[in-house]
Amino acid sequence: MGTTQLDTVQEPKYWHLKTVLSDALDSEFAVGEILPNERDLAARFGVARATLRQALEQLELEGRLQRRRGVGTTVAPPRMGVPVDRSGHSWPGAPGDAWQPADAAAVDGGSVPPAVAEPLGVDAGDTVHVVRRTRVDNGQPVAAELLYVPAESVPGLATAAATGPVARARAVLQELQRLDLDGEERAVELGSARAEDAKQLDRLPGAPVLVVTTRYVTGGRTTAVSVSTYRADTCRLTFGDRDDVAVLTG
Amino acid sequence: MGTTQLDTVQEPKYWHLKTVLSDALDSEFAVGEILPNERDLAARFGVARATLRQALEQLELEGRLQRRRGVGTTVAPPRMGVPVDRSGHSWPGAPGDAWQPADAAAVDGGSVPPAVAEPLGVDAGDTVHVVRRTRVDNGQPVAAELLYVPAESVPGLATAAATGPVARARAVLQELQRLDLDGEERAVELGSARAEDAKQLDRLPGAPVLVVTTRYVTGGRTTAVSVSTYRADTCRLTFGDRDDVAVLTG
DNA sequence: TAGTGGTCTAGACCACTCA
DNA sequence: GAGTGGTCTAGACCACTAC
Structure with a gap:
């Protein structure tokens, strides 16, 4: 979302990103809904695509997201x-x-x-x-x-x-x-x-x-x-x- | 090791790398032994460091390697x-x-x-x-x-x-x-x-x-x-x- | 054919460990 | 301070899906 300038404590960007996205998934998205594509998301958060992907990978590992090549990233149902x-x-x-x-x-x-x-x-x-x-x-x-x-x-x-x-x-x-x-x-x-x-x-x-x-x-x-x-x-x-x-x- | 030009079948480099490294771990390294650092390994295999790291991450996930910042990458004991x-x-x-x-x-x-x-x-x-x-x-x-x-x-x-x-x-x-x-x-x-x-x-x-x-x-x-x-x-x-x-x- | 995620590069800087 | 792995960037191209 907005600028988060409390980077006094060193927390990797992708870790912070993951938290922000995780909260957004809880509050703003429904199961099965398609997220914006990776290039747009990266631009929106002001990070490189690789960094955004690192956050998405974590969320996929935790079963929160599902990514399919050629299709997109969707919100996964509970395990x-x-x-x-x-x-x-x-x-x-x-x-x-x-x-x-x-x-x-x-x-x-x-x-x-x-x-x-x-x-x-x-x-x-x-x-x-x-x-x-x-x-x-x-x-x-x-x-x-x-x-x-x-x-x-x-x-x-x-x-x-x-x-x-x-x-x-x-x-x-x-x-x-x-x-x-x-x-x-x-x-x-x-x-x-x-x-x-x-x-x-x-x-x-x-x-x-x-x-x-x-x-x-x-x-x-x-x-x-x-x-x-x-x-x-x-x-x-x-x-x-x-x-x-x-x-x-x- | 040497050049592997059977890339007619599309297999990601990191996946192939992982296989090569896995075999090397079995045959040429002992548990606890320290691998060459990532920059050297990447150069040796002719890939970018990020690609080499993708292979290492997989092997770490499988419990084959242990990586510690500031120290190096070591061969992990069996789980x-x-x-x-x-x-x-x-x-x-x-x-x-x-x-x-x-x-x-x-x-x-x-x-x-x-x-x-x-x-x-x-x-x-x-x-x-x-x-x-x-x-x-x-x-x-x-x-x-x-x-x-x-x-x-x-x-x-x-x-x-x-x-x-x-x-x-x-x-x-x-x-x-x-x-x-x-x-x-x-x-x-x-x-x-x-x-x-x-x-x-x-x-x-x-x-x-x-x-x-x-x-x-x-x-x-x-x-x-x-x-x-x-x-x-x-x-x-x-x-x-x-x-x-x-x-x-x- | 357009759009998506997957792979890959060649750099750079940072945090940490240890001599 | 030298060397390690960890993070991050700004691109590029590829494989796949769907229209």
């Missing part, structure tokens, strides 16, 4: 709560889970990421089934997943029976249901979207994501590992021990 | 696993939890963030105790927390008894232990460090953080809410239902 654990442990693919199987492939144990191969105890020469799944909430893609299942864990799998990619994925998931599940162990960390994930999530490569790594434990052994990649800008991951979630914000 | 839930539910401040109480204050219900006030059901005029705690793992500050406890939840609290700030914090925590805890409900989302948190976490304002919001439920009502802010660059939050965590990576 959606995405339930990550289910009350009572269950295997992926159990009835009612939120994921859609996409395809499956059998790969060599040497080609899976070390962070996955290690807990599974697989090496080069072993076979690992990799199931791809996606998750759509509120009509929007929110997550992509790779589920790693050593062939050893599903000895009854009839590999030849399935014809299409989705059928192959379902076959692996169905075999998992036969096993007892003793427990799950999860880790959440910040990452950036690989090119492949970015495409599925409708974001640019490098976009911030929340990576959830889950170990599925049966009889003291890790029988499967999943790596789920959630859009960090639109998702708030929820972990509840009660069924009636759907609380807090909208 | 540490930080247990967020405890086996068996328990109140904050229960014996053995990883947090250090810092201080406590009684504030008006109108001045707590809406995302906290709403589930607690507090309004302006109500009194809410705010306990500040910090968490240090491996000699490094990893998280800062604000715990909101409505005065209504701890009617037995003797406010005048405590003398120092830490004692006041402990007094609130001790009162909590008297209540039954039916369940906890958590949410994890990406945020950026407020100036205050940044100082405690030894980071610059705006640094990416994982914000864990926990609702403590007693008899169907939310009796306390905590907002914990973890350094996203150094932490991997773990949620396990088994005691013997301490697995995966180092």
Whole structure:
């Protein structure tokens, strides 16, 4: 807005800008509304476009804005709560889970990421089934997943029976249901979207994501590992021990 | 390294740079080692410093690098696993939890963030105790927390008894232990460090953080809410239902 | 084709750390 | 005081979207 000459305390311009914009978003804009373009905004605030962009990037990181190339910058809706654990442990693919199987492939144990191969105890020469799944909430893609299942864990799998990619994925998931599940162990960390994930999530490569790594434990052994990649800008991951979630914000 | 003229496919320079640097980190550098400074690196790769910095920022976001003004850029150790839930539910401040109480204050219900006030059901005029705690793992500050406890939840609290700030914090925590805890409900989302948190976490304002919001439920009502802010660059939050965590990576 | 955000440059100065 | 990363500028061109 006007001139702010209390720069006696050194506060980066982009930080101050972010605060001003954040307040403006609360008071003067509605969800979905399009902001002025970056060149105009920069001129209005008397800063270089790069500086303005630094402020916008922060606000996008916090889920306040959504930017789309060729379109513009819009005010983002509040983050959606995405339930990550289910009350009572269950295997992926159990009835009612939120994921859609996409395809499956059998790969060599040497080609899976070390962070996955290690807990599974697989090496080069072993076979690992990799199931791809996606998750759509509120009509929007929110997550992509790779589920790693050593062939050893599903000895009854009839590999030849399935014809299409989705059928192959379902076959692996169905075999998992036969096993007892003793427990799950999860880790959440910040990452950036690989090119492949970015495409599925409708974001640019490098976009911030929340990576959830889950170990599925049966009889003291890790029988499967999943790596789920959630859009960090639109998702708030929820972990509840009660069924009636759907609380807090909208 | 050398010239890479397979730019037939349009891939941003910073993205390619990031890949090259990431590989170099794996093969040519040890944890803690100092990289060449940004001006030298940019010259070496034949790009502007801003472009080089874009790649470094990504790698820092992924926890691969650590940058400190006036010092340099170093290779970061693998993220540490930080247990967020405890086996068996328990109140904050229960014996053995990883947090250090810092201080406590009684504030008006109108001045707590809406995302906290709403589930607690507090309004302006109500009194809410705010306990500040910090968490240090491996000699490094990893998280800062604000715990909101409505005065209504701890009617037995003797406010005048405590003398120092830490004692006041402990007094609130001790009162909590008297209540039954039916369940906890958590949410994890990406945020950026407020100036205050940044100082405690030894980071610059705006640094990416994982914000864990926990609702403590007693008899169907939310009796306390905590907002914990973890350094996203150094932490991997773990949620396990088994005691013997301490697995995966180092 | 016009307009948007995304990438990139070649500078400059500042805040901080440390010898 | 020398060297580091952090901020900022004023441009330019590119990739994408929508009309």
